Amino acid sequence: MQDGIIELAWWELGIAALLVVALAVTTHLGRLGLARELVIAGTRTVIQLAIIGFVLEALFAVAALRWIALMALVMLLVAGYEVMSRQKRRMTGGWAFGIGTLSMFLSSFTVTVLALVVIIGPQPWYMPQYAIPLLGMMLGNTMTGVALGLDRLTDGAWRQSQVIEGRLMLGMHWHEAVADIRRDAMRSGMIPTINAMAAAGVVSLPGMMTGQILAGAPPALAVKYQILVMFLIAVGTGFGTVVAVSAGSRRLFDQRQRLRLDRLSSA
Amino acid sequence: MDALTLEAVAVGPLREINLTVRSGEVVCLSGASGSGKSRLLRAIADLEPHAGRILLGDLRQDALAADRWRARVMLVPAESSWWGSTVAEHFLEPVPGSLEGFGLSPAVMDWDVARLSSGEKQRLGVLRALSRRPRALLLDEPTANLDTATTRRVEQWLRSHARREGVPILWVAHDPEQISRVGDRHFTIRGSGLREGGCRTG
Incomplete structure (x- = not known):
């Protein structure tokens, strides 16, 4: 050792x-x-x-940027497919894949690049030993948040269509008519991350920290990296879920603010 | 208040529907199950894609944002849906005298939605819409769950409300006696169009 x-x-x-x-x-x-x-x-x-x-x-x-970018792209597309297949009632016409992939791209990639360039600062910034594992952790967690959020949103709209339409009939804006369903969806997307942060070090030793300690890193440094990663994951998952739930709920309504369940595939 | 006008409206099985409900007028609409009554009401409230023009006075449906149109032209469905825990959460200021007029005590506002009977839900569904002061009302069988005496009270109150406020009401009904009591005019859906006058079968 x-x-x-x-x-x-x-x-x-x-x-x-x-x-x-x-x-x-x-x-x-x-x-x-x-x-x-x-x-x-x-x-x-x-x-x-x-x-x-x-x-x-x-x-x-x-260690060439174009190969790392290709790898990142493959990871993103696989995650997008995974988000789509985890939904019971997914949006038709490529929207399930599109919204999931776009929101993961916006959040995971932005946060990963930011962490690499501003916080960790390896030379070069895309050094694969840092970039790939970091992006992998970001995508893996954001994927869970986005998938849970979108699933809850579409399923909630399906189950509560009468309530949503009842509100629309009273002259409420579509935004107001799905407000509680959006809140639920946002919550289900974020809860696993919040729970993981709350339980870190007490109930579970997070995987990345464990790996670094096994690899011989001093625990104090491993802990610092773990805190960084936890925060990045929370931010990435949070923003990813916000984008996915916002875009998803917009897509549930047309420009005349009608609830369009025909835009969801049935189970 | 303004008249509600339908010009060449097409939705579902219906084609070329032309109809004007004048200010303060109650127009009854009947037709067999699946003939498209509810879809027509939904189209007027802009909840369903449709062709043709719909106007409130001079105001075109598509000239307003959909939520603002629905706040003016309000649809009360046969089955009302409730999401809060108390009745009051679903209301703006109730129209004065309307609770009593519908045979409900003012205390109903504090009740739990879960303990409402189907008849109470139905009446409160109409009152909830009225509390938002719509300029036109679309009622889908608003008395289906009510006993005879309560049905009469609700009919009378709504009729005089329409007169007093000048609100046009399009009222889907099946009972010929109810139609003759509340309707100034009556149309029946036949095939893809409307026919003025009764149909014996209701």
């Missing part, structure tokens, strides 16, 4: 994999019906992480 991290051999990972197989066998024998999913998810973990390992090795060796 004196300099850096203890080497981990593939056969040592095999021991952990055997434990997963053992768990799968146990659930199979107990007819809990999780064995298949467990094996598939475990296999996916190995393949996906192995691939990303190769990609990152190559990216770190090249």
Whole structure:
């Protein structure tokens, strides 16, 4: 541990994999019906992480802005797809993907670039060892917030369409007619992040800090990085959810302020 | 107050609907289920895409922001929806005498929405709209859940309100006797158009 991290051999990972197989066998024998999913998810973990390992090795060796930008773009599009597929009643005509992707782009990319240039300041600013993990954490959390917010918004509008129209009939502005549903959507998008900040260090040791400590960083520095990342995540998720919920609720109404549930696909 | 005018309105199965409800007039509208009565009311309130022109006096529907149009031309649906916990939260200042006129005690304003009966909800739905002082009213079967005596009170109050304030009312109704009591004129939906006068089947 004196300099850096203890080497981990593939056969040592095999021991952990055997434990997963053992768990799968146990659930199979107990007819809990999780064995298949467990094996598939475990296999996916190995393949996906192995691939990303190769990609990152190559990216770190090249360290060219255009390759890092391409990587960031791929990450963004995958996150956009994920946001779309997590919604029960998604907006039709590419709007679910578009609103999700745009709001993540605006918030995650802005916050990541800001943190790299102004706060952390690696040379060059896009140094992949910093840029890629930071962007990954931002996107991962913003994605959760945006997906939860949009899902809650569209589902809420669907379930409460009578209330929304009842308000419109009384002459309320569309903004006022969905105000409480927007508030709910915003809340569901932000709550996981707020909970994570509240529980940090007490209930859970956040993953990034744990990783840095394992890699031999002094805990005091690891804590500073973790606080920075937590704040950035809160800001990114918050602004991302604001943009997504605002654009999404606008899209639920047309220019004559009619509730347009026909713009949502049914489950 | 101004008349409500429909010029060549088309929505759903309806085509070329021309109709004027004059200031202070109650016009009844009937038609079979699915004939498009409710959709026509929704189109007049601009809640449904439609063709043609709709005017309140000289004011065109599309010349106003939709929320301001709906504040003037107010639709009261057959089923009212409630979101607050007490009745009062849904009201602006109730029209003086309207609660009593509808057979409700003024204390109803403090009640929980959850304990309202369907008849109370229906009457309060109309009163809630009136509390916003609309200049035209679209009523979709406003007495469907009321007993005979209460129905009469509500009819009388609304009729005299229309006269007093000059508010045009378009009233969807099925009962021929009610239509003859409240309606100055009566139209029935037949196919894609309106026909003046009764239909025996209601």
